[in-house]
Amino acid sequence: MNLNDYLNINKESRKPFVLFSKPNSEQLIGVFQENTNHYKTSDFTESGFVFAPFHGEEAILIPLEFSEIILETHIESLLIETKTDEIITRNEKEQEAFEDLVTRGIEAIKNGDFEKVVLSRKERVSFRAVELFALFKRLKNNYPTAFCSLFYHPTIGVWMGATPEQLIKVEKGEIKTMALAGTQKNLGQKEVVWGEKEHDEQEYVTKFIVDSLKPFMISLEISEPYTKRAAKVMHICTDIRGGLKPGVGLKPILSALHPTPAVCGMPKQESREFILKNEGYDRAYYAGFLGTLNWNSVLGENEGTDLFVNLRCMEVEETHVNLFIGCGITRNSVPFDEFVETENKSTTMRKILN
Numbered sequence: 001m002n003l004n005d006y007l008n009i010n011k012e013s014r015k016p017f018v019l020f021s022k023p024n025s026e027q028l029i030g031v032f033q034e035n036t037n038h039y040k041t042s043d044f045t046e047s048g049f050v051f052a053p054f055h056g057e058e059a060i061l062i063p064l065e066f067s068e069i070i071l072e073t074h075i076e077s078l079l080i081e082t083k084t085d086e087i088i089t090r091n092e093k094e095q096e097a098f099e100d101l102v103t104r105g106i107e108a109i110k111n112g113d114f115e116k117v118v119l120s121r122k123e124r125v126s127f128r129a130v131e132l133f134a135l136f137k138r139l140k141n142n143y144p145t146a147f148c149s150l151f152y153h154p155t156i157g158v159w160m161g162a163t164p165e166q167l168i169k170v171e172k173g174e175i176k177t178m179a180l181a182g183t184q185k186n187l188g189q190k191e192v193v194w195g196e197k198e199h200d201e202q203e204y205v206t207k208f209i210v211d212s213l214k215p216f217m218i219s220l221e222i223s224e225p226y227t228k229r230a231a232k233v234m235h236i237c238t239d240i241r242g243g244l245k246p247g248v249g250l251k252p253i254l255s256a257l258h259p260t261p262a263v264c265g266m267p268k269q270e271s272r273e274f275i276l277k278n279e280g281y282d283r284a285y286y287a288g289f290l291g292t293l294n295w296n297s298v299l300g301e302n303e304g305t306d307l308f309v310n311l312r313c314m315e316v317e318e319t320h321v322n323l324f325i326g327c328g329i330t331r332n333s334v335p336f337d338e339f340v341e342t343e344n345k346s347t348t349m350r351k352i353l354n
């Protein structure tokens, strides 16, 4: 049996599974739960694959002890080559609603309610996913530098994504993370110039992550901001790493970090409340986090954690998919430009649907 057979069997028998591939890795890893139980993390000391929502504490777990792990090497196939870019037909109603939301966000910032908020929208696109495995391989072919995933759980259905953003990597007492924000189109240009608005929104993220991690760390190293390309867009990124104080668990670190101002805002509480009251839809697992928990999937050891923020993702339903896209709003935001930014980000998932 290969990965595709496992995937079909688990889906038919409503058993959770995940198929993932780490950035720049040729390995496809399948974690197939062997029973139909619904597991959740309680304190993040469990081992397995975790899938956490944006709001709330409870994360879905596929426990290592009740799963079969299947590995395959990804062979880039010419048959599933990159398709040409789709021309997006603009939905005026959606545009108006999003620009109105952004306008309200800017007003709240000018009113002093918070400094930054990340606002998002959900877009429905007609699509029938016949072969999930083929779709996943197309995702990996197109985005080899992203964390690619295909997650299924009977309680939430199928989610897929190719995220450029690491939430946290913990290995041998050392933490690695990144502050990623600010967006412009990636046209392959060599010289990249960033505006004040993008620098501002990214600096909020760096400051928040550094301040949140400090109590847990014995050392912290912060890189200079640099440009990180992620498919058709690029971002400003600062790498942050350091040594953990002995005995610090993952749970308090995750509560302090998630959601970062790359997906929520600054301050966290006020911006989160604004999102809840104003976005008008449930983000569910968009802007949550996912990845391996207390499990080094490369070495096969029950140590090490590698989590990513669930961005550039979609929920796959029977006859359509739901794309989730958001962008950071500051006092200098222009509603129309922010809408265009969500369109640009949406091409990451649209491209594999063509």
Ligand SMILES: C=C(O[C@H]1C=CC=C(C(=O)O)[C@@H]1O)C(=O)O
Pocket (backbone or CB within 6 Å): 118, 120, 165, 180, 181, 182, 183, 235, 261, 262, 263, 311, 312, 324, 325, 326, 327, 328, 329, 345
């Ligand atoms: C919230 C998203 O992106 C975040 C990550 C990088 C750049 C972002 C931005 O420029 O707004 C966002 O903070 C998304 O892709 O839905």
